[in-house]
Amino acid sequence: MKRPILSLLGLSIFALSVSAQNKLELTAKMPELINDDVVYLWNPIDKTTDSTYVKNHSFSFSNPMKGGGSTFILQAGKNPEKTGLGMVVYLEVGKMNIAGNGTGFKGATFTGDAFVSDWVAMEKAMEESYRNLDKIDELSIELGEARKIGDEQAANSLVAQITMLTQKVTASGKKWIDNHLNSGPSTYLLNAVLPNMLSREETLAYLNKFTGSAKNQITTAMLSGLTGSRAQWVDKQAPDFSQPDAKGKVSSLADFKGKYVLVDFWASWCTPCKAEITELKSVYEKFKDKNFTIVSISLDKDKEKWLQSITEEQMPWLQLSDLKAEQNSAVLAYKVQGIPANFLIDPTGKIVGVGFRDGTTPGSKTLENTLIRLLK
Numbered sequence: 411m412k413r414p415i416l417s418l419l420g421l422s423i424f425a426l427s428v429s430a431q432n433k434l435e436l437t438a439k440m441p442e443l444i445n446d447d448v449v450y451l452w453n454p455i456d457k458t459t460d461s462t463y464v465k466n467h468s469f470s471f472s473n474p475m476k477g478g479g480s481t482f483i484l485q486a487g488k489n490p491e492k493t494g495l496g497m498v499v500y501l502e503v504g505k506m507n508i509a510g511n512g513t514g515f516k517g518a519t520f521t522g523d524a525f526v527s528d529w530v531a532m533e534k535a536m537e538e539s540y541r542n543l544d545k546i547d548e549l550s551i552e553l554g555e556a557r558k559i560g561d562e563q564a565a566n567s568l569v570a571q572i573t574m575l576t577q578k579v580t581a582s583g584k585k586w587i588d589n590h591l592n593s594g595p596s597t598y599l600l601n602a603v604l605p606n607m608l609s610r611e612e613t614l615a616y617l618n619k620f621t622g623s624a625k626n627q628i629t630t631a632m633l634s635g636l637t638g639s640r641a642q643w644v645d646k647q648a649p650d651f652s653q654p655d656a657k658g659k660v661s662s663l664a665d666f667k668g669k670y671v672l673v674d675f676w677a678s679w680c681t682p683c684k685a686e687i688t689e690l691k692s693v694y695e696k697f698k699d700k701n702f703t704i705v706s707i708s709l710d711k712d713k714e715k716w717l718q719s720i721t722e723e724q725m726p727w728l729q730l731s732d733l734k735a736e737q738n739s740a741v742l743a744y745k746v747q748g749i750p751a752n753f754l755i756d757p758t759g760k761i762v763g764v765g766f767r768d769g770t771t772p773g774s775k776t777l778e779n780t781l782i783r784l785l786k
Contacts, residue, residue, distance in 0.1 A: 432503040436471040438486075440510025440518065442495065443467045447487040455480045455627045475503045478626030479525065479594040481602060484515070500529050500598040502623055525594050525623060532595040535586055536603070539579040543603070546575050580607040592622030601628050610636065611776065614765060618644045637765030638675060638751020639744055644764060648673070648755045649743035653707060653730035656717055661705070661730060667759060670702040670784065672766075672777070674752040675741060677709040678719035683750040686769035687723050689777070694727055697781050701757070703727060709749060711735045754780065 436451070449469045452459045456476065462469050464486065479502025490496025494514020504523035511517055520530050549572050556564040583604045587596045600608075600616055608616075617633050620642075630640045637643075652662040663671070674690065676683035694704055708731035710716035720729050732738055740746075744753065754763035754777070762784065766777040 432475050434471065434473045434475050434501050434503060435505045436473070436501065436508075437468070437506075438470070438508035438510070438518075439468045440495075440508065440512075441467055442493060442510055442512050442514060443469065443486055449486040450484070452483045452485075453480050453627075454483065455631050475501075476627070477630055478502060479597070479623060480627035481598055498602070500525070500595045502594045502626065528590065528593045529595045529598075532586055532590070532593075532599065536582060536599070539582045539603070542575045542579050546572055546579075549575075576607055580604060583607070587616060590624075591616075591619050592624050594623040594626055594628075596620070597624050597626055597628040597632075601632055610767070610771070610774075614644075618642050634747035636767075638746055638748045639753075639764065640747045641745040643744075643753060643761045646761055647759050648753060648761050649740075651707075651740040651743055653732050653738075653740060655728065655730055656713075656720070661728060663705075663755070663759070666703065666705070666755075668701075668757045670697075670757065670781065671755045672702075672704045672752055673740075673744075673755060674704055674706045675709065675744070675746050675749050676706055677735075677749060678712075678715045679710070680749050682770065684723065686750050686767065687725060689768040691725070693778050693781065696778065697785065698727075700781075700785050702781060702785065705730060707731060707738065707740050708733075709735050709738055709741060756784070 443464045445464050445467065447464045448461055449464060450459060450461050451471055451473070460471060460473055462471060469486065479500060482499055482501050484497055484499055486495040487493055494516055497515040502525050504525055506520060506522040506526045508515070509519045509521070511519075520526050549568050553565055553568040553572065556568060583599050587599055590596045597620065600613065605613070613632070614636055617629050617636070620629055625642070629642075633642065634640050648663060650663045652660050654660050663673070672690075672693075674686075676686075690704060694702075704727040706725065706727065706729050708716050708729065710719075710731055711733055713731075713733055716729075716731055716733070730740075732740075744751070750767070752764070752766055753761050754766070756762045763777075763780050766780075768774050768777055
């Protein structure tokens, strides 16, 4: 069963700032390790790779961790599928020791700090789910063949089996996460095992509930992919901002106190942003007279291109920009990592929703449905 590591959902992404560095201490002693083989440790979230050599059937890494824990791929030697010396593992600041018994990583003993105990417990709890995921892969191949030959009865049966197994995996994964909202391995589950089984709204809800070690590189990347911002904003006060419009008149968020406001970050060069505009227009027309408005903040540098795009897209709500691109003061305040990004703010100034992407998920109507619920 192949598990996806990270999916960034059609955003224009820009540079990620990093936090203070702390270290992971990873050591392994395994009789099956071959001296002088190369061991690789790859972080697919930040795309960094480290390597070392096997000495005395052992290896070790002492690595800085930027922004908390992450998913890693650990591989020793040239043929990990045959030797069992390749695995996907969650790692964070602290110590992990691997003691082998000749059966590869799968049969090894993992000890160390609390995150190691959580990882071992999670993997054990999910054993049946992993088998079910392998079965889903097999059934999906059979389903493709049944549909190819037009065997509708077989296809329906296979769909029912896949649905049942998917529901079991989802329930098992959610149960673990619900009981470990402050544990880093929960973020691995959410990102690598459940991404296609939960709705976008369910995923965002978990990302906003995570605490402690579960606020890490994985959640930062997922939040960036889903909302455009690397921070957890729901239920927090929205930062105020002041930005000029096309004529130089300055407006601030405080001007809209008492209203629901969608603060929308975009740019004339951002194709995913433009895909959202039609749905935003629809929502604006339905709710503009019901204590709701939209304020768009552009990451443009070129004023002429910004104004030209506003005219072409015919957006009737307030358009602001200080024309400082990624250094826009509002972008920095909201920790925007990629666009489109938007934040729904209630009349008290509290953020009640983030990352509405209805233009790229036709029929979802999440912003419209949220406003219906809030404004009733």
